[in-house]
Amino acid sequence: MQLLIHQFYMVPLFASALLSLKAWRSAWPVPYKWFSALLLFVLLAESFAIYWPYYALHHAYSTNNLLIYNVALIPQYLLYMIFYYQVIRSAMVRRWIVAAAVLYFVFELVNTWFFQSIHDVQGNTILLAYVIIILLTVAYFDQIRKDTEIIKLSSHPLVWISLGALIFHAGDIPFMISLNYLNRNNSLATALSYIHLILNSVMYTLYIIAFLCHPPPRK
Secondary structure (H helix, E strand, O other): OHHHHHOOOHHHHHHHHHHHHHHHOOOOOHHHHHHHHHHHHHHHHHHHHHHHHHHHHOOOOOOOOHHHHHHHHHHHHHHHHHHHHHHOOOHHHHHHHHHHHHHHHHHHHHHHHHHOOOOOOOHHHHHHHHHHHHHHHHHHHHHHHHOOOOOOHHHOHHHHHHHHHHHHHHHHHHHHHOHHHHOOOHHHHHHHHHHHHHHHHHHHHHHHHHHHOOOOOOO
16 A cells, blocks of 8 residues: 555656647647656656566566666756756846756766765755756746736646646755655654655646646747
8 A cells, every 4th residue: 555655646647748748739839849758758767667676576686776766867857957948038047057957967977976876866966956947947937927928827838837846846855855864764754755745746737737728829
């Protein structure tokens, strides 16, 4: 039962990835195709990471699947940045996104080589990725605030995507910061891990809502 609870987030993840295939229709702007690619990649990586311990047990391999998650971090968050690079119109912010992508890639390599093993939770890299995504979602909402065009927020896919990304990445920061302490406090770690799973489920549920909306007009 506990295993099913810890993997429940896969249900909204699978549903959001499946619905995101709508973005490959001609009516949807190109950025949503990139976001669909992101969801499909995450679904593949998560599925492989969950399956790995069962496979490893039958072949005398290590059951540690953190390598899979850590390798997936770079393409996952670079896809997030490519997506926001295409939807944010400010030239200054777009230059910042390019710089952030380069910084993130280099930091991941340095962190893996000198500080945190690729077989352990790479909290430093994850926290940097979280901060970047939070800033990108805030930049998008600021763009909406300044925009002269009036849009219905509840029917715009990008609003739901940004809301989901913001809620998860901002809400999960305390969990990631506390990981070292949580490793020494099993009861608290279990409680906060449920919050992490709930945030994951909320994010992917909001992504589902995004792809249930009508495609936004091309610009």
